[in-house]
Amino acid sequence: MNNKLLIAFFYLLIISCDNKDAIKPVTDLKDGSDSSSYALGADLGENLKKQYVELDYDAFLTGLRFGYDKGNVPLLTKEERKDAFQKLQASIRNKQQEQSKGNLKLAEEFLEKNKISDPDIKETPTGLQYRVIREGSGGSPTSMDQVQVHYEGRLLDDTIFDSSYEKDEPAVFRLNRVIKGWTEGLQLMTAGAEFEFFIHPKLGYGQRGNQNVPPNSALIFKVELLKIFEKNMK
Template sequence: MSKALPIVVAAVLGGAALIPIYYATQNPATPKAVTSLSKDASNIEKISYAFGHEVGSQTPPELDMAAFKVGLDAGHAREPLAYTEEELQAAYQAFQQELMDKQNKEAEQVSQSSTQFLTENKAKAGVITTASGLQYSVQQEGTGKQPNAESIVKVHYTGKLVDGKVFDSSVERGEPVEFQLNQVIPGWTEGLQLMKEGGKTTFYIPANLGYGENGVPGTIPPNSTLIFDVELLEVK
């Protein structure tokens, strides 16, 4: 096997480990076209499906599935690689650069939209801005205990991006969460200390008080302003 291929595959797949399923036979049958499997599929069909599903689930969205299937068939047939190690390394490096350029462009766009959002939001009635840049508006004043940075709190929350997309919600899960205030993002550490039990507040958290330039891959883009509707249920 080419030395370059494992490097390229591991890099494109993010280094994910695949389930080590292996099957071999001295007299392989002629493969048949399969588009779906029934419940009474043969054992090898089920195993083959599981292996294909495992590989497919770990492929990046940018992958060209038509080319992937050609390579899969060629590898299964033990055919030699169609490209040299040098060609594969060059393609991988160029692909990585394309991804980086795309991510940088998207991060810049998110940063600009976040800045514009915070500027416009700051001028709205009822929105308060702290010295750190955290913005918040009180929906319901609390009357109970007020936490400090060391407190363990129980809250319900819904987290959204500035475009309104919900990325996380304890409300939707139907189960509040508990955590110590000094172990979460700075915007939460600061913001929850402004609340009292029973209170409901909407926080507008700049990226530097949230997940910053890294974001959360697949969930929160880099440089994102976050909007959290928070209900403080209890201060432990």
């Protein structure tokens, strides 16, 4: 769900009205309308959770009904809604900043211990850590090359946030269009190799994170380099 749509739903979240009719849970999706409505609600719920919104279901659902049907008198004026929304945004930013600081501390502590816990783990001057699981053969790609890989990405709590194995299809990337840890790390590999990378946030998704990666998260990737599309191979 894009940010504009999410923001629109935040507005609905902070509206409430007098209608407190019970909401019937849907257990069977019968047509395109109820399926798309369910999909929208599920996507919204996931995004609200990731944005640290503390949800009051009764207020949310009655507000949603008011915003959609306009059949009741609102309990908040437009100015009051705007003020409540600004406070919500500030609360979300504060929680994100707290999480970002905590994640950076955890990442640095993990990487510091990681490099001394296993003699097979090496570290580059940029701070990228890696372990060779299986050597390949031939040349290595450059940052301008495309590669075909199988990979699995995990967070420190072992949550898998991305995996080509789960999609049952290898991925193709140009190495200058991925995170820095990948751009650097895959140039250490040859075709057929399998490495494990331990990536500092500055070489990953940084303070911004992404939809599946919290801000300032350390990343652990297992990567198999299946093929190099030979153009600038070194």
